[in-house]
Amino acid sequence: MRMERRTMDDFLASVERRAFRMAEFATRNPDEALDIVQDAMIRWVSNYAGRPETEWQPLFIRILQNRIRDWHRRKNVRDRWDGMRTLWRGAAGEEGEDPIQTLADPKGKHPGEQATLTDSTKALDAALTTLPWRQQQAFLLRAWEEMSVADTARAMQCSQGSVKTHYSRAVHSLRRLLEDHWP
């Protein structure tokens, strides 16, 4: 049975901020993060809103994780292509505007720039963005979403062992980076 628009709207409104923050940590770009969240919302509404409400949140998180993973794959390809272009330009001695340079600045608006946040929160935001994205997402899902290792592994489509490794490394790195704030 198709759910009422109001019910779906309430659910999405309850998860959108956190989803945006997760995507923003992963991309370091608010515009890219908004695109990812919107894509995840559309897929969720189109394909999974008819499922029982108890499944909504894990399904949405899984879709969001897939979108973030796709974004990183595309970025890797783009970065490789950019590297090849730079090498080729260097060899040919050409100059000119690089279209990649015209893309949105990944550091344009950092989450920590919000004036209302405390110094510790700013420092945490900065530290999180330095983590490899798999570590970052494992940490956010385990520590923030309080998901089990098994659920995190399902959302990230990896083994439970990988989740434990990513999470452990993330905690180690964050504690080192934030020891001045939270010893």
Add this chain to the structure above:
Amino acid sequence: MNEQEKEKRFIANVKKALDLGEENLDAGTQSKLTRIRHQALDAGEHKEPSIRRWFMLPVAGVATACAIILGVAIYLKPPGGLPPNLEDLDLLAAEENLEFYDGLEFYAWLAEAEIDVG
């Protein structure tokens, strides 16, 4: 405080800071999130895949039933010759019969001649 407790406290602080960041999202971003949420709901409603599937189900059922009835009717039709139009087709297709019809006038003349002679 042992290492495990330190880590637990660290995670609690991190969670609190993340919650704070989520709560203090700027108005511009919140407005954009609201807009994309409504767009996503509109896009999902326009797609309506499950409703379309349910709507198509009876149509597909009726079409399947018609095909089955037609197939059974053809299979159970008693052998009684072909329909008239198919008999005509069979007649026209037979080469020897056409030769017979070509000489029909000759046979009629011959029959009359035999009567006269007789």
